[in-house]
Amino acid sequence: MSLITVGTMAFDAIETPFGKVDRIVGGSATYVAYAASNFVTPVRQISIIGNDFPEEELNTLRARGVITDGIEQVPDKKSFFWSGRYHTDMNSRDTLVTDLNVLADFNPVVPDSYQGSEFLMLGNLMPKLQTSVIRQLTTRPKLIVMDTMNFWMDVAMDDLKETLTLVDVLLVNDGEARQLSGEYSLVKAARKIMQMGPRFLIIKKGEHGALLFHENHVFFAPALPLEDVFDPTGAGDTFAGGFIGHLAKTKDIHFNNMKRAIIVGSAMASFCVEKFGPERLREITKREIDERIGAFVQLVNFDIDLV
Numbered sequence: 001m002s003l004i005t006v007g008t009m010a011f012d013a014i015e016t017p018f019g020k021v022d023r024i025v026g027g028s029a030t031y032v033a034y035a036a037s038n039f040v041t042p043v044r045q046i047s048i049i050g051n052d053f054p055e056e057e058l059n060t061l062r063a064r065g066v067i068t069d070g071i072e073q074v075p076d077k078k079s080f081f082w083s084g085r086y087h088t089d090m091n092s093r094d095t096l097v098t099d100l101n102v103l104a105d106f107n108p109v110v111p112d113s114y115q116g117s118e119f120l121m122l123g124n125l126m127p128k129l130q131t132s133v134i135r136q137l138t139t140r141p142k143l144i145v146m147d148t149m150n151f152w153m154d155v156a157m158d159d160l161k162e163t164l165t166l167v168d169v170l171l172v173n174d175g176e177a178r179q180l181s182g183e184y185s186l187v188k189a190a191r192k193i194m195q196m197g198p199r200f201l202i203i204k205k206g207e208h209g210a211l212l213f214h215e216n217h218v219f220f221a222p223a224l225p226l227e228d229v230f231d232p233t234g235a236g237d238t239f240a241g242g243f244i245g246h247l248a249k250t251k252d253i254h255f256n257n258m259k260r261a262i263i264v265g266s267a268m269a270s271f272c273v274e275k276f277g278p279e280r281l282r283e284i285t286k287r288e289i290d291e292r293i294g295a296f297v298q299l300v301n302f303d304i305d306l307v
């Protein structure tokens with residue numbers, strides 16, 4: 001089963017109540033690739049990096065089954081740089097810097113060898129570029145999942161609305177769902193957003209879990225209560241990678257399997273936040289993933305006699 005992932009590969013500077021890092025590897029596609037490669041390979045990556053992106057990181061990804069032919073390296077420019085500071089509750093953050101650098105002139109090209117992929121994960125990126133990747137595919141994938149963020153709603157809402165008409169699943173957080181729909185109620189917001197294109201909508205609520213909407217159905221996956229949360233950066237992308245990784249592995253895109261996929265996504269995200277950057281994702285084993293999914297099942301498993 002084959003998966004294409006598109007998004008940023010970046011350097012991040014992050015400040016949380018527990019510490020600070022000035023320059024750490026990040027980017028939406030980096031996190032997606034780390035998470036998804038636990039479930040499906042090859043992961044066919046499309047991104048852009050500058051002359052400063054470590055070869056060692058690319059080798060680590062390659063060793064996990066990530067194909068890097070679609071990663072363009074620009075010799076005389078720097079990689080995308082993002083900096084953010086988390087509030088004490090760790091559920092909200094301020095973006096301090098977004099330096100597009102190589103991203104400013106990015107024109108993603110889908111390598112011929114990537115054609116025919118059945119799953120497409122559009123990680124957070126300029127909506128125009130997400131659309132361009134979809135349009136370059138000679139056969140429409142079985143499932144197109146898209147992530148985005150408030151930044152693109154602020155600067156490229158029209159382009160974003162066009163991309164929405166082309167995808168099956170949209171992933172956003174609660175604030176972004178409200179901004180996109182203009183509705184406070186998440187149920188009303190979901191209804192409006194699904195009219196914009198995606199048949200499925202996932203609304204992430206950080207430490208309060210995630211909601212999956214489809215037609216008149218709604219399913220809720222909690223987030224695992226964790227003793228230590230160091231850095232939520234990339235949790236959304238890691239969720240996305242686990243979500244699409246599970247769907248690609250099982251080749252089943254029905255609502256019932258999407259429920260499982262959001263549990264898998266939540267489990268992967270719970271690892272991501274335990275250390276800074278993608279560090280924890282590099283070290284986790286299949287056994288740890290299975291145990292964590294088991295912990296999710298236990299968290300919501302109860303018997304009740306109806307009155």
Ligand code: AMP
Nearest residue numbers: 008010026027082124233234235236237
């Ligand atoms: P998340 O915490 O899941 O929202 O993802 C954070 C990651 O997204 C960081 O590693 C950033 O490098 C990357 N990122 C931040 N802003 C953007 C943006 N506007 N477009 C694409 N990627 C971004």
